[in-house]
Every structure is written in structure tokens, then in C-alpha cells.
Amino acid sequence: MRIATWNVNSVRSRVARIVDWMVRADVDALAMQEIKCRDDQFPHTEFERAGYEVAVHGLNQWNGVAIASRVGIGEVATAFDGMPGFAKGMEGPDQPLEARAIGATVGDGVRLWSLYVPNGRSLDDPHYRYKLDWLEALRAAAAGWLAAEPALPLALVGDFNIAPTDADNGDPTIVPGVSTHVSEPERAAFSALLTAGLADVVRPIVPTGYTYWDYQQLRFPRNEGLRIDFVLASAALAEAVTDAAIHREERKGEAPSDHVPVAVDVDLDGDEDDADRPMVF
DNA sequence: ATGCCTATTGCGAATAGA
Numbered sequence: 001m002r003i004a005t006w007n008v009n010s011v012r013s014r015v016a017r018i019v020d021w022m023v024r025a026d027v028d029a030l031a032m033q034e035i036k037c038r039d040d041q042f043p044h045t046e047f048e049r050a051g052y053e054v055a056v057h058g059l060n061q062w063n064g065v066a067i068a069s070r071v072g073i074g075e076v077a078t079a080f081d082g083m084p085g086f087a088k089g090m091e092g093p094d095q096p097l098e099a100r101a102i103g104a105t106v107g108d109g110v111r112l113w114s115l116y117v118p119n120g121r122s123l124d125d126p127h128y129r130y131k132l133d134w135l136e137a138l139r140a141a142a143a144g145w146l147a148a149e150p151a152l153p154l155a156l157v158g159d160f161n162i163a164p165t166d167a168d169n170g171d172p173t174i175v176p177g178v179s180t181h182v183s184e185p186e187r188a189a190f191s192a193l194l195t196a197g198l199a200d201v202v203r204p205i206v207p208t209g210y211t212y213w214d215y216q217q218l219r220f221p222r223n224e225g226l227r228i229d230f231v232l233a234s235a236a237l238a239e240a241v242t243d244a245a246i247h248r249e250e251r252k253g254e255a256p257s258d259h260v261p262v263a264v265d266v267d268l269d270g271d272e273d274d275a276d277r278p279m280v281f
Numbered sequence: 282a283t284g285c286c287t288a289t290t291g292c293g294a295a296t297a298g299a
Contacts (some may be wrong), residue, residue: 009288012289013287034288034298035290036288037289061290062296078291083288089294091293119297161299171299173299181299213283214286215285215286215287215298216285216287217285218283218284218285220283258287258298
């Protein structure tokens with residue numbers, strides 16, 4: 001089974017491009033972030049015509065996540081336990097939840113979460129505290145799932161809005177000590193996910209390369225990007241990974257997202273069916 | 282060229298992104 005994650009930066013503005021890629025890249029299940037619409041605005045027909053069922057969690061024009069699958073989709077959840085909310089100018093525990101997480105079981109029992117981690121905005125913004133709290137709640141939830149079922153094939157995928165190492169930051173405007181995405185608390189929060197039993201399964205196979213380039217200042221032609229989109233897998237899933245790719249070519253051409261898809265092949269039943277499927281087209 | 286920000290709301294300027 002081939003699973004992928006992609007911050008699409010509005011599903012309505014580039015639905016043809018997204019579905020074309022899914023078909024061309026032979027993707028079985030795609031986790032999307034920043035769909036920027038509600039379920040009733042989502043372009044369901046285009047996905048269905050290509051053979052995908054979609055579970056959507058979108059509240060308004062901001063954020064929004066979805067999972068498209070042609071290998072079944074069930075047990076949909078639109079938040080994880082303990083997930084904090086946020087509203088500008090509000091403090092305290094009653095802030096509304098945003099559409100930043102959707103979980104579903106796809107294929108042969110893979111528990112897939114499409115995650116859009118808060119940006120943080122700046123180190124002194126309340127959104128930054130929210131980002132750290134959100135990540136800690138995610139860690140606690142994932143630790144709970146794995147404690148209950150150590151052999152669970154769990155995938156936490158999406159836009160984590162953190163460049164975990166300096167090698168993941170090629171953008172000269174993102175400065176350690178000044179900018180979000182590279183601060184020590186953010187990197188510690190990411191590292192805590194790994195300690196909780198999740199592994200970045202792309203980096204060992206694709207050791208270099210970014211997943212995001214700002215639209216401004218020729219960031220893509222200059223290759224001044226960030227690696228902030230990840231596939232984090234539990235041990236049971238990580239050992240079944242047979243290939244991975246960052247689809248850099250999706251940053252080219254007409255009206256691209258500022259992020260590119262990241263895809264992983266998993267072979268849970270060990271039959272190596274995917275061994276001869278080309279990863280990049 | 283892989284090209285100089287982009288999407289949404291709503292009709293223009295604000296918000297958000299990272």
C-alpha cells in the first residue's frame with residue numbers, strides 16, 4: 001500500500017492537479033492538510049471519479065484536513081484526545097477546536113492521522129504556546145494508543161511546521177533564536193514524538209531535500225526550502241516500509257501548492273507486491 | 282526556467298501562512 005501526505009494549500013484551487021498526481025503516483029491513501037473549506041464545499045466528485053472515498057474535516061476557510069482512500073476508510077475521528085483549541089484574543093481552556101486533525105483506518109488496518117500542526121506565528125505570540133501545547137497533547141495521545149496496542153500500525157503524517165535539524169532548514173529568513181519552526185522547544189516537542197515510539201521513515205530513504213518552499217523571493221528555484229512535512233510511523237508500521245519519496249516535481253508548473261507530497265510504501269503482510277512499483281514519475 | 286507570494290472572503294483590505 002502506498003500512503004502519502006500533502007499540504008495542498010486549498011483543495012478547491014488545485015483539485016485537478018491533486019487528483020492527477022494521486023492517479024499518476026498510484027497513491028492508495030492521501031492525507032491532505034490546509035484544504036481551506038468545509039465538507040459541503042469539498043470537490044467530492046473529482047475524487048470519487050478517480051476511485052477515492054474521502055473523509056473531510058473542515059470548519060471554515062482556515063486549516064482543514066482530509067483523508068482520501070481507495071482501499072477503504074473507516075473509524076473516522078476529527079480530533080485526538082486532549083487536543084487544545086485556539087481563538088485569537090481568548091485565553092483559558094474553552095477555546096474552540098480547529099480543523100487540524102483527522103484520523104481514519106485505511107487499507108489493512110493502518111491507523112492514519114492527517115495533521116496540520118499550528119504555525120506558531122512568532123515566538124512571542126500566543127499561537128506559539130498553542131503550537132507547543134498541541135504537540136504535547138498529540139504525543140500524549142499517541143503514547144496512549146501505543147500503550148493500549150503496541151503492535152498498532154500507526155502513521156502520524158502531515159505538516160508539522162518544524163524543521164527538526166539545521167539540515168532541514170535551507171531558508172535564509174528562518175533564523176534559529178528568532179524564528180518559529182527551528183526553536184529548541186519546537187524541536188524538543190518533535191523529538192518527544194520520536195521518543196514516544198514514532199520514527200521518521202522518510203529520512204533514512206531520502207536523506208536530503210525539502211518539502212516546502214515559500215512562494216516569495218525565488219525560494220524554489222534557489223532551493224531555499226524547509227523539510228517540515230513528515231511520515232512518522234510506529235515500530236510495527238516502520239518495519240513494513242519498503243520505499244519513500246519526496247515528490248519535488250509537484251512544486252513546478254502551473255499553480256503549485258507551496259508544499260510537495262511525501263509518499264511511503266508499506267508492506268504489512270510481507271508479500272512484496274509493491275516492490276516493482278516505480279516511486280517517482 | 283523550476284520566475285519575482287498566494288488563498289479566502291467578498292469586492293478591498295484583512296487574515297493567515299512559515
